[in-house]
Amino acid sequence: MEHHQLAIIGGGPAGLAAAAVAANAGLECVLIDEQATPGGQIYRAVNTIPKQRATLLGPDYQCGQKLIDQFNKSGASYRPSTTIWNLNSQREIGILHNGQAALLSADRVVIATGAMERPVPFPGWTLPGVMTAGAGQILLKSAGIVPNDGVVMAGSGPLLLLLAWQYMRAGVNIQAILDMAPQNNLWRAMLHLPRALFVHHYILKGLKYQLQLRRAGIPFYKRITDLHAIGNDSLAAIEFSDSKGKQRIETSLLMCHFGVIPDSHLSRCTGCKHHWDPAQLCWRPVTDEWGNSSLDGIAIVGDGSGIGGAVAARHAGRLAGLESVHTLGRMSTNERDEEARADQRWMADDLNIRPFLEALFRPSPTLLGSPKDETLVCRCEEITAGTIRQALHAGHQDTNQIKFFTRCGMGPCQGRQCDNAVSQLVAHELGVEMGITEGYRIRPPIRPLTIEQLATLQGVDEDK
Amino acid sequence: MKTDAIIIGGGLMGLSTALHLGLRGVKALVLEKDSPGRHASGVNAGGLRQLNRHIAEIPLTVAAAEIWKNIRNLLDSDCDVELNGQVRVAETEAQLRSLQTRVDELQALGFYHERIIDKNELYRLVPQLINGCVGALYNPADGSARPFHATTAFRRKAISLGTQIKNGVNVRGIEQIQNSWRVETNQGSFSAPYLVNCAGAWANQIAATFNEAVPLTPKAPMLMVTERLPPFLKPVVGAVGHKLSFKQTQNGTVIIGGAHLAHLDLEQQRTEIDFAELKTSAKTVTMLFPHMASVRIVRAWAGIEAFMPDNIPVISPSAKADGVFHAFGFSAHGFQLSPIVGHIMAGLILDGKTDLPIEPFDIRRFQMREEHRE
């Protein structure tokens, strides 16, 4: 089996930073990434993008280039276009590249798989013409593709505003922006404002986007509830309620966004401890200040360990890099602590914004905990909230029993789209909101692997 | 709290025992450390197989098959039972001869449920099988069911008959007080005149409290399931020359097993897929079903199960303690037997006897060996 001192999974800010620090300190280190170019989702395609498009995306995006340059200079080896389909507690990593599967191992593994958008079921969310704002941004970044006919943008979260702003600059017809954050979010967020003012540039940026979007005459609707996507074979209109009552907008494209959560499939697959974060409303691995998980030699950093954003992810990546250098015997505790100080400070500063953002953009509890009976919760197996409620009341009172009984979460996405929703629905129905104790048990392969690819798996003893 | 019988273990055997006691008016209390069907009972491949069983199990498997045929009568649910047969493929003439020998042996004992089919019938049943196989052992009355649905159906029916089930119960101690067994747990203590050990992979720990050492090995056989495919296969397929169980479910997915083992941490109740082992399983599939090569695996998992050295279960009264009974160690083929095991246990508990031959499953078979060695 191919062996490495350090394997880093994911080529976003955390992974790139960890790799650069570790390789510069002389560790033998490999960075494995699903994408064809470094940058993760946040800096996707940043080093291949046409200049005109980069300008459109704004300066925050363009600063990803520096991180990639540092990584390229560091001497860390790089495996792009490589899918990870397993990681176990013994730090054996299942990879797939060009159709060839292999197992490799490492003394230490840093998981930096980043975030995914929070899947929130609502009636009609499976219709063609409904997609996530993240999807819209990927189309823009990696392919320069934008809405042609007009788009409605709905939900809550910084990404929604950012994408709207980028679309505006690209001349896209934004039909409406639907703010779905509940009214009392603002007051709750104000409690965290003093702390957030340490990093007021984030707030100013958000205000700037809002102001420019309003000046451009884009209609804003506030405190939206009851969002429905309507259409036969594809989206024709959306309906919702606001303070003025029931509203309807004809549109062929709805982009929705309800914040981001850790992409925790890989970390959960290892079996390390996770807990439900009631502020971020998601599963997070239990980690220490260096990103170390409950399993020996496995660390999780960046948005994959809890949402902190790109800047915090970069610092956390550097810290995990230093810790790797330290635990593999190339740096004393004192040296590590000395080297870490600046990153720890910057990271702590940057994280001051999070409680404010979490409170401001927190999705409504009704939206998350009590979808209507007819709403599809599991997109793959087409399981409705009503079916899940029936299973619950028939005595299957945790998420895994519901999975076994209804097949919810057993389709091709392996529960990525319904896990959080089912956890919250169960908690809501059973009245144990703060004590969500169990998500789906994640089973490998966490990415599709064909039978032939498994049959020709490299890196295992042939005589077995 | 007082009850008629305490059953430790809320898997299929425990629930079936509770159900059969309930049918006879006896109310059982099932103590389950996790949730019903959490381990082997709920996550196995759901095979309803009489084919190729140990001779000692044949009277039981035949009786169980009769119950499965009309499982709704017992459980008010069909458990997604499908009886499309099971085949055991012979790739060589020598393998086919060994199967013929088995059929002859069974017929001498008066059992006719297994028969040899020639290659024409085999390819009619399994058209996608690789060319060149010569025949198979076949039982058209075999099939499969959905294990978690079956577990649920047993549970619900048992409850409707007066069974009480407690989840999340850890047994801390067992003691006899006069004519009653008292079980101390994290949720209080419970007493009953009868105590039944259906604790699966943990049953040896329960047996040990009665000084009954049993050579039980917990293991975790792996299964994998594919994406949905258009229908191509009705019966469940095994093979003489390979560790394989291969079946397409009603929803189109294919479940592949073969008793390849996962890494197991019993203490943490955690299994980890051994992909080196699972590779063997995948190789077997690509060899026998070449059209499966580009099919994607969606998930692999393993259930924790008790294996005995002779691969047949313990179904017997305790040899050391009055009023204590055991049913465990089904060695990864207990699913089909579950409805009859409950019937046997209810007989043993309430009548002191059963109408089926269970001598081979006596717990004393290990104790005698142990004592002999001493």
Place this chain on the structure above:
Amino acid sequence: MSSIFRRLEEPDMQWINIDIEGKTVRVPVGETVAAAILASGLHSCRTTPLSGESRAPFCMMGVCFECLMEIDGIPNRQACQVQVKEGMRIRRQIGTGEEYR
């Protein structure tokens, strides 16, 4: 219906030809199949094996598995994770896939 997406006009693009639902379509080098079909005006990429309802790419980052398509005769491929290649044949997937192996 008109296309719900369009491409920004950018200089110096390199193009290749692929086949989407039997039509030859010009697409930029390096693009994903999911992006290519959306830009070409295809609204949905498949129907589900259960209810048969239409679905389209949803997340574009490999986590939702909605963009399953038949690519070069192989069904169930994630269109957002596959890059276009000259001459590639892309079909909407009907249920579990029609061009089955």
